[in-house]
Amino acid sequence: MTDAAPIRVSEIFGPTIQGEGALIGVSTVFVRTGGCDYRCSWCDSLHAVDSAFRETWAPMTPGAIMAEVEKLSGGRPLLVSLSGGNPATQPLGEVIRLGHARGYGFALETQGSVAKDWFSELDMLVLSPKPPSSGMEVDWTAFDACIAAGQGADMVMKIVIFDETDYDWARKVAGRYPQLPLFLQPGNHTPPPPGDDAARVDQDGLDARMRWLVDHVTRDGWFEARVLPQLHVALWGNKRGV
Amino acid sequence: MTDAAPIRVSEIFGPTIQGEGALIGVSTVFVRTGGCDYRCSWCDSLHAVDSAFRETWAPMTPGAIMAEVEKLSGGRPLLVSLSGGNPATQPLGEVIRLGHARGYGFALETQGSVAKDWFSELDMLVLSPKPPSSGMEVDWTAFDACIAAGQGADMVMKIVIFDETDYDWARKVAGRYPQLPLFLQPGNHTPPPPGDDAARVDQDGLDARMRWLVDHVTRDGWFEARVLPQLHVALWGNKRGV
Numbered sequence: 496m497t498d499a500a501p502i503r504v505s506e507i508f509g510p511t512i513q514g515e516g517a518l519i520g521v522s523t524v525f526v527r528t529g530g531c532d533y534r535c536s537w538c539d540s541l542h543a544v545d546s547a548f549r550e551t552w553a554p555m556t557p558g559a560i561m562a563e564v565e566k567l568s569g570g571r572p573l574l575v576s577l578s579g580g581n582p583a584t585q586p587l588g589e590v591i592r593l594g595h596a597r598g599y600g601f602a603l604e605t606q607g608s609v610a611k612d613w614f615s616e617l618d619m620l621v622l623s624p625k626p627p628s629s630g631m632e633v634d635w636t637a638f639d640a641c642i643a644a645g646q647g648a649d650m651v652m653k654i655v656i657f658d659e660t661d662y663d664w665a666r667k668v669a670g671r672y673p674q675l676p677l678f679l680q681p682g683n684h685t686p687p688p689p690g691d692d693a694a695r696v697d698q699d700g701l702d703a704r705m706r707w708l709v710d711h712v713t714r715d716g717w718f719e720a721r722v723l724p725q726l727h728v729a730l731w732g733n734k735r736g737v
Numbered sequence: 738m739t740d741a742a743p744i745r746v747s748e749i750f751g752p753t754i755q756g757e758g759a760l761i762g763v764s765t766v767f768v769r770t771g772g773c774d775y776r777c778s779w780c781d782s783l784h785a786v787d788s789a790f791r792e793t794w795a796p797m798t799p800g801a802i803m804a805e806v807e808k809l810s811g812g813r814p815l816l817v818s819l820s821g822g823n824p825a826t827q828p829l830g831e832v833i834r835l836g837h838a839r840g841y842g843f844a845l846e847t848q849g850s851v852a853k854d855w856f857s858e859l860d861m862l863v864l865s866p867k868p869p870s871s872g873m874e875v876d877w878t879a880f881d882a883c884i885a886a887g888q889g890a891d892m893v894m895k896i897v898i899f900d901e902t903d904y905d906w907a908r909k910v911a912g913r914y915p916q917l918p919l920f921l922q923p924g925n926h927t928p929p930p931p932g933d934d935a936a937r938v939d940q941d942g943l944d945a946r947m948r949w950l951v952d953h954v955t956r957d958g959w960f961e962a963r964v965l966p967q968l969h970v971a972l973w974g975n976k977r978g979v
Contacts, residue, residue: 510955512964519761520920522960573960678762706972713752718764718815722754729971730948 501554502585505529505543507563508736513576514727516621516678517651518602523574524564526590528552531580532608535629537657539686539733543580548689557589564599572598574618581605583641588613604653607633610640615647622675623653624668626661628682642672650675656704657682662711669720677720679712681705687733696732701725743796744827747771747785749805750978755818756969758863758920759893760844765816766806768832770794773822774850777871779899781928781975785822790931799831806841814840816860823847825883830855846895849875852882857889864917865895866910868903870924884914892917898950899924911962919962921954923947929975938974943967 509524529552531544542548555563564575575594577587583605591601591613602619614620622641625631642650652675654665661682669677681704687694705724712720731737751766771794773786784790797805806817817836819829825847833843833855844861856862864883867873884892894917896907903924911919923946929936947966954962973979 510958510960512951512954520963520965522954522962522964568960569958571958571960702972709754709972712754712764716752716811716813718752718810718813720764721762722764723762724968726966730944730951 500586501556502560502587502590503529503549503552504555504560505540505548505552505580506735507560507567509567510573511737512726513574513602514730515680515723515725516604516653517619517649517676518574518576519723519726521574523576524567525576525578526560526564526582527578528580528582528585528587530584532584533581533606533625533629533631535625535631537629537682537684537686539683540578540580541686541689542735543578545689557587557593560590561593561597561599564594565597572600574600574602577601577603579605581609583609583611583614587611588616591616605641606631607638607641610637610644612644614641614644617645617648620645620648620650621653622650623655626654626656626664628657628661629655642675651678652676653678653680655680655682656708657684662708665720666715666717669717679708679720679722681708681724683725683728685733692733692735694733696728698729698732701728742828743798744802744829744832745771745794746797746802747790747794747822748977749802749809751809752815753979754968755816755844756972757922757965757967758846758895759861759891759918760816760818761965761968763816765818765844766809767818767820768802768806768824769820770822770824770827770829772826774826775823775848775867775871775873777867777873779871779924779926779928781925782820782822783928783931784977785820787931799829799835802832803835803839803841806836807839814842816842816844819843819845821847823851825851825853825856829853830858833858847883848873849880849883852879852886854886856883856886859887859890862887862890862892863895864892865897868896868898868906870899870903871897884917893920894918895920895922897922897924899926904950904953907962908957908959911959921950921962921964923950923966925967925970927975934975934977936975938970940971940974943970
């Protein structure tokens with residue numbers, strides 16, 4: 496039973512609000528798994544990606560994860576965001592089943608490189624293909640397999656934009672997946688070095704990038720794209736646990 | 738024909754993104770009508786409320802309004818946000834019908850003091866009852882009439898929160914309307930004086946109020962409430978036309 500295997504967990508924290516994307520503003524407990532098949536140049540969660548931090552990723556059973564979520568939320572059901580790293584590399588199906596039985600909802604965000612059959616049990620699947628500035632290259636066959644696996648869940652696409660090249664790429668990708676509601680997000684060019692969450696965020700620069708992105712979308716009449724910043728960065732900087 | 742009467746328009750601007758509430762991040766043209774039956778102590782749109790500015794409110798026909806919206810959007814359908822003042826005091830039914838025929842969507846935000854039969858034709862009705870800090874008192878009979886009129890539209894409730902009293906009030910109001918998805922928004926304690934949109938916004942103070950509101954919602958396990966700031970204020974201050 497794959498789903499009974501332990502899950503590598505980098506951190507569980509909250510409740511706080513979801514700071515970005517389709518569920519922005521929704522009260523959420525985050526379960527961040529450790530490990531990732533990508534190494535994005537601007538990764539803002541290296542502590543959950545770089546194997547140098549592997550000893551900080553606790554192996555947890557689905558029951559232990561839900562016990563922690565319930566403790567944090569005082570036993571009141573809310574949205575659980577499964578994040579990473581790439582949470583699709585972990586066996587999370589049983590967590591979702593346990594949580595659903597107790598009234599919790601589940602969203603998962605992944606780059607779309609690894610498909611799991613339990614995607615269909617999610618309440619929301621956020622597919623976030625990484626643009627050229629990440630240094631990664633999307634495997635579209637794997638991405639399409641994620642979409643196929645997610646049938647039954649609400650599915651949205653979120654693309655982080657750092658520059659003109661990313662923007663043009665996002666336009667093409669959006670054209671390929673017109674069925675996915677689209678969220679664009681300016682990238683954080685001042686991500687925290689792992690282990691230093693007091694590192695300063697250039698909020699003025701982020702605001703300028705957000706205005707730039709809104710201007711571009713407006714200029715191009717790209718009205719289907721929803722443009723949202725990372726609220727948690729504006730409110731708490733790079734601080735972890737909020 | 739009430740709907741053929743001219744509409745008092747304070748400003749039409751966009752496209753920009755909707756900065757707050759359920760449609761946050763969505764590309765939008767704003768049609769702000771002139772005139773309001775309320776005088777909220779912290780009003781951030783006095784230029785569309787105070788009758789001292791009445792001479793700036795152009796009487797426009799529904800056709801002229803839609804012509805301007807189409808010009809601004811390059812003829813591409815998008816979301817039109819009907820705002821004010823209290824847009825429910827204006828005869829907007831025909832604008833909605835004209836716009837729908839051309840593919841445009843319509844959201845309207847009102848305090849819920851005046852019900853119109855064309856509310857049911859909206860794509861989204863945002864009811865924003867004003868909390869005690871506004872100095873206004875909600876007429877719940879009129880508010881309930883707005884809900885009845887809005888059947889057929891997506892309906893949400895948005896409550897602006899300035900202090901503990903507002904927060905406690907919002908808890909009670911939310912309990913009264915569990916069927917309405919709820920959005921909480923920290924109030925802007927530095928609204929622009931009319932005619933001075935360069936007035937400085939205390940963004941640090943607004944961020945602190947947002948964190949305070951998230952902390953309260955989290956403390957109380959009030960997970961149904963979605964908490965969102967005014968993005969446009971963070972991005973453009975009190976500047977008008979964005």
